[in-house]
Amino acid sequence: MGAYVLRRLVQAVPLLWLISLVVFLLLHVIPGGPMAAYENNPDMTAEDLHRLEHDLGLDAPLHVQYVRWLAALVHGDWGYSLASKRPVLVEIGDRLPNTVYLMGVATLVTLLLAIPIGIFSAVRQYSTLDHVVTTVAFMGHSIPIFWFGLILIIVFHVMLRNPLSGAPLFPGGGMYTLGMPFSLLDRLHHLVLPVGMLAVANAATYTRYTRASMLEVIGQDYIRTARAKGTPEPLVIWKHGLKNAATPVVTILALDLPALFAGAVFTETMFSWPGMGRLFIESAFRVDYALLMAIIMVTAALTVAFNLLADVTYAVLDPRIRYG
């Protein structure tokens, strides 16, 4: 196992290097570039433009710029944002906790909703509730998330009012009420809509996977054996069933976890959430190479890492799987 993990980690290095090269080139294909912000200012002389371009290192040939970036990274230096001139890590550090907070709660709510519902609808296959769950899950999966978010805002923020204060029922954006001391309830109040939006969209997927995988497991001989020897039903489902049915769910989860870092672009944009998703979009509009490279590379590294984690978890969940 240890050797396997080590081998996978070593393989990840050339993979990530290749990703960095491709992303770097793609970013530089985007027309405009960071100098575009200055181009149309009639107060900027050609000398000013050259001086700034040189200061930012953008006048060097592309391969030199790439090597400079890579060399700095090897020394642990992610560079400075071209727009704000602040270190890239500081920019990310400002936003990351907000994204982990939102995505963490959303993932937790998603799993708490999806897994019990998925199991239930598998155990009671073709019951009324199963049909309802399957239909709702299908809808949740199909609704475009940006549209759903807007509907949530229109209904729960613009149309519905708190009967006591007359204020909108739920806040339409932000993490907390501005100008108010910290309040846990206020924080939770602001979480409801964005988490609701993420949970509905993601729970649909998880419910369907849990249900399908559970159905397969329930038909197995060992479940029948467990029941035959008189094991209580909850134990049959939760211990014998779920543990074996969890493998595909873990895969999906592992692939979703990098979003804890990368954030949710649509949700954060719609709900004015100051997280990584918005940082990414804003940097993309500003063609902020250093910041974009950092966000993309960390996301790529996390994706690789969580994939490995998923593979390791398989072995734990299913002793038949061996890596050598």
Add this chain to the structure above:
Amino acid sequence: MNTAGVRRTLVAIGLAAALLASWPVPAFPQAKRGGVLTFALYQEPETLNPYIATQTASFEVNVFTIEGLLGVGPDGEYFPLLAKEVPSRQNGGVSGDGKTITYHFKDGLKWSDGQPVTCDDVRFTWQAIVDPKSGASGTTGYRDIETVDCPSPSTVVVRYKTFYAPFLSRFDAIMPRHAAGDPAEMPRWAYNRKPVGTGPFTMLEWVSGDHITFIPNRYYREAGKPYLSAVIIRITPSREVGKQLIKTGEIDVLWDLVESDVPELQPAAGVKISSAPSSFAERLVLNLADPTLDGPPLDQVEKNPHPILGDPRVREAIELGINKQEIIDKLLFGLATIGTNELHIGWARCATKPSEYDPARARQLLEQAGWKPGSDGIRVAQGARYAKDGTRLRLKLQTTTGNKLREQAEQLLIDYMKQIGLEFYIENVPSPVLFGSWASGAFRKHGHFDVVLYTTNPDVDPQSQVEGYFASWSIPTAANSGAGFNYARWGNKTADENINLAKNSPDINARKKAYCAVMGEIVKDRPHIYLYDRSSIHAYRDRMQGWVTNVWDRLGWNAEDWSLR
């Protein structure tokens, strides 16, 4: 879990939601004095350092704390801010040759940390801008300064090496030496995120991506001001979000709307719209040179004019064929004015007569210019000045993609031109492509276009705009590595002479006259055709008082007078 269990869970979730929903929303104090005003911006400033920032949002925010020697009022005229008076020949502030400018500070000025404001801060500001390592974006004018002398802490003497006409527009932001840092390190200063200024407010915190809070500056020079106890800048991801927030009253000021937002917000209870003509003019830029040439200099342009647009009669026909008033009424809800020339507003305003909508005259001009109707109504050359016989009267019209208003305007333009027998075809591009640099090969810079449609505007001092867009030496070519904005490749002797006159005259009236002479040539010769002058549109809640529209400065230019009912 059984059905009852699921039901129990659902009920619990419902109860929790109901509990959260009934949580009272805090009410802000609403007194004449005090109160928190929330201001929504759909862009986050990249920095608050006025000499590094490029985005408008940065200036909309730093105006609450950063001030300069002079300000510009709603009438486009300078007024003293930190200075006692606007320097002029009459008050001895401007020397005879216009190269030495003397400012006197108001008495007892202090920075928001209590330190006195001195002449040395002005000198430091200049040194920081011109330091080659400081990363200052624009150094125009500051480079022409020889030295900043400080005969006393409250007297500033700026000595220019050569005369610089827009001298009053310089030092519109003063930075404190004691609270900044080494000029060579300017991009890394802590000042950039938390500036120390002299304005009515001082910064409390900046939560990245969320909000920026300002509280009153207790050293502000005007006693009893500001009235507000805080200004919160709320950063929203889009203008749309801001529109919802102002309707529900969660924000008090919404920055930067477009004309099409007005019908939606006007009927909203408690929302007021501020709309005022701005210096922005939407125009067609016509390429007077052969578009197949790569960045031709003026002599090449004269030898190789644009086969269609090179003839001034065709340019006149295009302008006469456009129903500008209809564009304003149909697309802009009547919120714009007919475009005339570059300087339709401000101290250098030059009133020229708007063009008439006269398609009959336009057709006549095209006939005279040797463009005869073809079988499908579009004209073809038959004895035209520069086009070979049989050439179709067809031009490419380009603007930025994704701008609905411009796309609609293009449709109207196609229609107008069809009526006079000219065919426009559209080839829109993303804005970074249209506004790209010479080095990136942008077609606008290199002259590979017929007609482009976009907005630009002159500053309070129009020199850089007028010179940049209309002087013959501002034609972007390989020789000047694409500097300048004279994309029309227009060369006009009278305009050139007057641009130089305006640039070198210390007398403001002489400058006005010179600019107006340039405008006259533009109107006559049409390197640009001005469609309409855009309005500067913002919204605010009616509980806010003290709003004064000033298109020459930022919304918060008079924030010390703002209050809440």
